[in-house]
Amino acid sequence: MPTVSSEELAAAAGVNSAKLRKDFSYLGSYGTRGVGYDVEYLVYQISRELGLTQDWPIVMVGIGNLGAALANYGGFASRGFRVAALIDADPAMAGKSVAGMPVQHADDLEKIIDENGVSIGVIATPAGAAQQVCDRLVAAGVTSILNFAPTVLSVPDGVDVRKVDLSIELQILAFHEQRKAGEILQAAEAEGAVGVEGPAAKVTKPAAADRKGPDGDVPAVMPA
Amino acid sequence: MPTVSSEELAAAAGVNSAKLRKDFSYLGSYGTRGVGYDVEYLVYQISRELGLTQDWPIVMVGIGNLGAALANYGGFASRGFRVAALIDADPAMAGKSVAGMPVQHADDLEKIIDENGVSIGVIATPAGAAQQVCDRLVAAGVTSILNFAPTVLSVPDGVDVRKVDLSIELQILAFHEQRKAGEILQAAEAEGAVGVEGPAAKVTKPAAADRKGPDGDVPAVMPA
DNA sequence: CATTGTGAAGTACTTCACAGCA
DNA sequence: TGCTGTGAAGTACTTCACAATG
Numbered sequence: 001m002p003t004v005s006s007e008e009l010a011a012a013a014g015v016n017s018a019k020l021r022k023d024f025s026y027l028g029s030y031g032t033r034g035v036g037y038d039v040e041y042l043v044y045q046i047s048r049e050l051g052l053t054q055d056w057p058i059v060m061v062g063i064g065n066l067g068a069a070l071a072n073y074g075g076f077a078s079r080g081f082r083v084a085a086l087i088d089a090d091p092a093m094a095g096k097s098v099a100g101m102p103v104q105h106a107d108d109l110e111k112i113i114d115e116n117g118v119s120i121g122v123i124a125t126p127a128g129a130a131q132q133v134c135d136r137l138v139a140a141g142v143t144s145i146l147n148f149a150p151t152v153l154s155v156p157d158g159v160d161v162r163k164v165d166l167s168i169e170l171q172i173l174a175f176h177e178q179r180k181a182g183e184i185l186q187a188a189e190a191e192g193a194v195g196v197e198g199p200a201a202k203v204t205k206p207a208a209a210d211r212k213g214p215d216g217d218v219p220a221v222m223p224a
Numbered sequence: 225m226p227t228v229s230s231e232e233l234a235a236a237a238g239v240n241s242a243k244l245r246k247d248f249s250y251l252g253s254y255g256t257r258g259v260g261y262d263v264e265y266l267v268y269q270i271s272r273e274l275g276l277t278q279d280w281p282i283v284m285v286g287i288g289n290l291g292a293a294l295a296n297y298g299g300f301a302s303r304g305f306r307v308a309a310l311i312d313a314d315p316a317m318a319g320k321s322v323a324g325m326p327v328q329h330a331d332d333l334e335k336i337i338d339e340n341g342v343s344i345g346v347i348a349t350p351a352g353a354a355q356q357v358c359d360r361l362v363a364a365g366v367t368s369i370l371n372f373a374p375t376v377l378s379v380p381d382g383v384d385v386r387k388v389d390l391s392i393e394l395q396i397l398a399f400h401e402q403r404k405a406g407e408i409l410q411a412a413e414a415e416g417a418v419g420v421e422g423p424a425a426k427v428t429k430p431a432a433a434d435r436k437g438p439d440g441d442v443p444a445v446m447p448a
Numbered sequence: 449c450a451t452t453g454t455g456a457a458g459t460a461c462t463t464c465a466c467a468g469c470a
Numbered sequence: 471t472g473c474t475g476t477g478a479a480g481t482a483c484t485t486c487a488c489a490a491t492g
Contacts, residue, residue: 005450005451005452015484016485017485018453018484018485019483019484021452021453024452025452025453029452031452033492034450034491036450036451036452037452050398051402052398054402056401065292065293066289066293069288069289070390073390075390076391079394080398081394143401144397144398146394166388167299167303170280170370173344173368173370173384174280174304175274177367177368177384178275178278229473231473239462240464241463242463242464242475243462243463246476249475253474257468258469258470258473259472260474
């Protein structure tokens with residue numbers, strides 16, 4: 001398939017074709033009128049815009065089950081990420097091979113970051129160790145951190161942190177599952193509480209009826 | 225801290241207090257004028273609305289590194305999820321204990337789902353096995369699936385699927401990291417391509433300057 | 449002549465600002 | 471008096487619809 005139309009892409013993505021064209025237009029004029037978009041060229045341009053054409057050395061700290069799973073995850077390499085080092089605080093782990101790489105001891109963290117020019121770190125340690133690891137990463141020059149530990153990390157300005165909570169997606173599923181079961185049941189369940197009429201009665205549009213893609217329409221505000 | 229104001233919550237969440245109050249108002253009037261929100265009551269109401277007060281039995285299929293990491297993840301239980309069973313296709317895994325639970329063989333999948341009234345399944349198998357597992361889950365009555373395998377699953381209408389791509393968050397970090405490095409460098413890198421002026425010149429607002437919380441402001445359209 | 453790129457129109461979301469109330 | 475709840479105003483995002491064009 002050498003070219004693709006905005007209509008086809010939009011159908012595949014579950015969005016409106018005009019939105020897709022407008023979005024693409026912010027990147028430049030990469031389509032051909034009457035023809036569509038050259039797939040290879042489009043992929044390259046989007047990849048470049050997203051930074052996928054660059055090489056990003058990363059360090060992964062905490063090689064437990066999750067760290068090992070991440071190290072084995074094939075998706076990283078194909079998107080420009082290169083695992084520069086696997087690091088664990090447990091001396092018993094040092095030297096072991098995970099995903100074809102030797103696990104290195106946390107003592108060498110600063111040296112590894114410096115030598116590899118690492119600016120992105122992944123934390124997959126237990127909650128208790130995360131902040132300390134984070135501080136060391138930042139001190140060593142890391143400016144972006146992906147946090148899998150169930151803790152909120154404090155970082156100085158200029159450092160980006162993203163937290164991955166593996167249960168949030170489950171919550172979203174459960175939220176919709178609950179709705180499938182019907183509001184009536186739910187109202188009966190809440191024993192005489194105030195304001196049980198719920199949001200469904202106030203909602204202006206079909207609510208969850210139009211869902212199709214992975215959009216996650218959940219109230220924007222949740223308890224931290 | 226028995227009560228909390230919308231101002232405090234908003235500051236903690238990095239949003240506008242009016243937005244927070246308006247969002248809360250869709251759930252009902254759970255605050256007290258002049259005082260704020262009763263923390264315990266608010267937590268309960270939001271939990272109930274999100275379905276966290278219900279008990280959700282789930283099955284986890286594919287007990288590799290990732291499956292084991294998920295099984296050990298403490299966040300599930302505290303949010304109303306109960307792992308009803310760990311399932312793996314490998315006979316060598318059957319009977320082994322992971323996170324204090326016995327791993328059961330995939331042959332018993334239908335029976336387990338039926339007996340436990342499971343409606344949510346988690347797939348952490350290799351990509352090749354995911355669709356097949358998915359089909360069996362759906363046939364057995366599962367109506368919500370959380371997919372960690374790097375495959376797009378096909379499901380009949382009425383079944384919700386959410387796909388977790390562990391590298392997407394890394395991409396978002398890399399995207400911002402790239403911007404930190406400056407646009408000029410990037411423009412020079414793209415060897416003579418058309419439309420190198422990039423989106424920054426067209427953007428109407430400060431772009432990434434106002435980022436604070438975990439918002440992930442990345443172009444809405446990406447290649448599937 | 450099918451399809452892009454894009455002003456204009458439409459819709460949704462966010463914030464303001466203040467009446468209302470504990 | 472302090473803070474919620476909410477119409478109204480403001481802003482952002484989405485879709486329409488069509489001129490431009492390879």
